[in-house]
Amino acid sequence: MNCTEARLLLHAHIDGELDAANSLEVGRHLKTCTACAAENASLQSLRTALRGADLNYQAPASLRTDVRQFMRDLEPEATRPAVQLQWLWKWLALGLAATALAVVSLRPTGISERDTQLNEVVASHVRSLQAEHLMDVASSDRHTVKPWFDGKLDFAPDVQDFAAQNFPLIGGRLDYLDGHAVAGLVYRRNKHLINVFVWPTTGPMKHETEARRGFSIIRFTAKGMHYCLVSDLNPTELGELAGLLEK
């Protein structure tokens, strides 16, 4: 091993990242080369200095308090007294809109679970239309969008581009529906944006088309996944995309 090789491997060596054979070689080189041995000593002393100087910053109490408060506000309503609106607003300003408060309007009690879900879908859609919420990954290339979900979800959504059918894929994002992570695929038809939420099925869902607050919603189960499409597009055209996804 020459000095040039040794100099780079020295770092992996002191970091304990070198395999046994190379480590042995580096060790041997250090025994015979005073310049590299001196470099090794310098690096070791640098490390000791860095680690001994307590350079880590501690989270300020305010951050800890805010995160705790964030946790409290996520608890079910019945278990805590009142929402601290001001605090919530602060988090909203930071973009919490994406998770904590899906439905803006007051929801009368006694509403069915199905209604809740549909409202949530519409709310997710509306939220996504606000600046910077639409896409985590912007690409018309399904080979870019699909791998982006790797490691972020415990399932792999089927990602297809339907540009040829006039429904170009424009991106994807991670979203939350009904308490679990879902893949959000974003398509476009002319000026209309379409959100397609995909998550693994937990049972069959009957194919249905709905209108809610001026949005069209289509839901169905295909290939072991639930699909939920939402858009301000008319139900007929949205149905075309549903047909493509269902295939």
Added chain:
Amino acid sequence: MYSAGNKIAGRAVWRKRKRIVSATEPEQFERVVLPHLDAAYNLARWLAGNDHDAEDIAQEACVRAFRFIGGHRGGDARAWLLAIVRNTAFSWLKKNRPRAVVSIDDGEIAELEDPTVAAGVFNGADRNVLRAALEALPLEFREAIVLRELEGLSYKEIAEIAEVPVGTVMSRLARARRQLQNHFARKGDGQ
């Protein structure tokens, strides 16, 4: 960015929903994120360079971590959270301080060229001097040093967080350390 005193008209319509999250998620968040809040802040602080921006970044990262918590499937929670902090910080920097995010050329290893010389040995340097030396490093080098020396992460973990190959992590560390050695050689501190 925002102030705690923000008021909006009709904000009373913001009502807590009965069930926004699954029962396990707050628990998971508490278990996964909270123990690593210091690490999250530390990285944010080193990348941002000041307390105020670091806190904004760390807060935003926590919100994102909550959003992605369902995607955390075991593995090292700290590395997972730090990856989110890193992404949040870089997005923030690109938006707010575009000039701070100048990508370094990872192909360049000129500083390592002369293997006949060796830097001196440190006899321990003052904490503030070391902090200043780290702050003077380019962003990606500083990140590598902080993750390796202050957080003790492996090359593989750093590679995943910084989204670069393991070999790049090694060369960044080598170059960062060389710059630190030069910094002190020039200053004559700790030699």
